Amino acid sequence: MTFDWPTALPLIFAGLMGLAILIYVILDGFDLGIGILFAVAEDAEQDTMIAAIGPFWDANETWLVLAVGLLLVAFPMAHGVILTALYIPVFVLLVGLILRGVAFDFRAKVPTERKHRWNRIFFLGSIIASLAQGYMLGVYVLGLDVGFGGMAFGVLVAFCLAASYAAMGAAWVIYKTEGELQKKAVRWLRTALVLTALGMAAVSLATPFASPRIFDKWFVWPSMLYLSPLPILSALLFGWLWRQTFHLPKPNDRHSLTPFLTLATIFALGFAGLAWSFYPFVVPDRLTIWQAASAPESLAIILAGTVVVLPVIIFYSFYAYRVFGGKATDLTYD
């Protein structure tokens, strides 16, 4: 196979978009998860939980803007098809993100007696956004099937994704807090982990049987052999993390970041499985990466900027996380 830019550029952008979505799901996943966990946290705990995500959520959400932006700019045809088919769930997602984003800021600035109201809106926004994302994923997996079967599957995935976000949120709380709240977060993680594992298993089994094309991609020799590490490794990691939850938190706060990293790895594995199932389509069974792509000269000019800017973004994101490293303390503006 000879290398040529018109073939390579759409592929590169599909990869970048996938990366942006994965980073988004991991980073905003724990923000949204903490919002979901607001349902079971006390008032004082909520303040600490907010402090654990305060300096980051904005930058985290930016990865969604980048992912949608890449879909928009690199695959304009697919962008229109996907978003018009998912019109209502996209709208629900946006309402959720709006409520979550503003509640976050309002709760810290309104008179004290109104704070509780914004806490509730924060929870609502987070759960709505998570469910909408899961629903969209489910419908998308089945090739934008908006019939009854597609909707039912969408609802299933919606709850799985919300559960896995809650697990991410709990893991982040374990990392960023100490004392009673940290112990509580371990219990939250245990519950959410069971739901996440069940959900991921259900999705992994349902997807190939719902889509013959995906079935054919997975269950042929020797692909099966090459792909087997994905589910096996995920299962092992789930089992290991489940056992870990009985020993957390450890003395001197050792391994407090481990649950988060393990979950992130599981997410990445699941994501790789999905990516393999879809390739080479960007709209399942309808538009391939190359059919939906922008003109090569436009992709080239975006890539030139991306190559320069992406390392800088990653560098200063790390810097921001380092500045606010350690256990969360109450956020003050001064």
Added chain:
Amino acid sequence: MDPLILSRMQFGANISFHILFPTITIALGWVLLFFKLRYNATNDSAWMRAYFTWVKVFALSFAMGVVSGVTMSFQFGTNWPGYMEKVGNIAGPLLAYEILTAFFLEAAFLGIMLFGFRRVSNRIHTLATVLVAGGTTLSAFWIIALNSWMQTPAGFEIRDGVAHAVDWWAIVFNPSMPYRLVHMLLASGLTVSFLISGLSALRYLKGDRSESMWKALRTGVFTAAVLIPIQIFAGDQHGLNTLEHQPQKIAAMEANWNTGPNVPLVLFALPDEAARENKFEIAIPDGASLVLRHSASGVVPGLNDYPGNHPPVFPVFWGFRIMVGTGILMLLVSWSAAFFLKRRHGLPKPLALLMVPMALSGWLATLAGWYTTEIGRQPWLVTGVLKTADAVGPVAGSHVALTLAIYLILYVLLLIAYLGVLVHLALKAAKDGDASPLPGVMKTAMSQPAAGE
């Protein structure tokens, strides 16, 4: 229900809501930097108090801008898929550069700017303020470049019915871009200076005579007084540019039906598009010719030269008049306030009372100007390239109507909450004055986390 009309209403509602917040953050970032630099130079904690009061407004406006901006980025696909399909090759890279160069920069350093004062050195905190202010401005640069390109497209060719970029320099620096960018940046500066003056005037009326109130008030008033004449000049230049490139928009702004010399400047009228004439017209003879051509015999384009190809006259005509009227009021208020602050070292109560509602005058002028220019582009989405009607998606009208209704309710509630918090913050600052303790104001580095504070 017609999806085209509803989608236009929805886009109009979303962008009207969205534009309010970048209009604040673009200039407020620089004002915060000014406060910070004054503090660095003088070590006067009143500057830092002003910073902390207004950084909260910045954070809230930024959050509102982000969430409504995310909505906008999805809406291209949900409601206007034809837009990216036709001009995605040009719009795409401009949007991508906005996200890559500006959006991440702001989002990452915002955290340090808001919460990092005691976690990083003073110098890094100042640098974070610079980067956030620069990021918001850079963001405006890319968006205005794209918007201007839609108004006055350049540097492209159509191949197989799709726009392809030929000259990126010509695309970014298209004929109306420099005018539009300057006009918008000045609009942001005015919006923020009136917001700061207005809320400081509220503190003043509540009896607050603290140093931080005076510092914010003076900053707001003098910035407004300096910017408004520059804006009037820049707006005039922008108008002349529009006359050259989009004559039908000028014809609608002036409600002028027939091309010719000695065109009067219409002060008041109810343009009637069906009859193609103005009702109840009050006009200054030769005025429009003088303003636009600097000569009474100057020829001004008329709407009848563009049958079926000119924007709706009524909203463009009135949008323009509201913008200009607000601008004149801004000139009067800011200059009188500047006079009293400079010469009398005080603020008369009636003027302070007037300044409080004027806190939102920037929003009014910006929205009116935005409607003038955006409705003035119709029926084109991209002038001469893509009609708005050809970009709308296949979504059912009922879905658009439902989502529009919920958006409107949400936006109204959020606006009320936002304004409520602004007033709450001003009153709180008025109550605390300069008496509240201000921990953490120091010039040396503080590396340890602010535990237990």
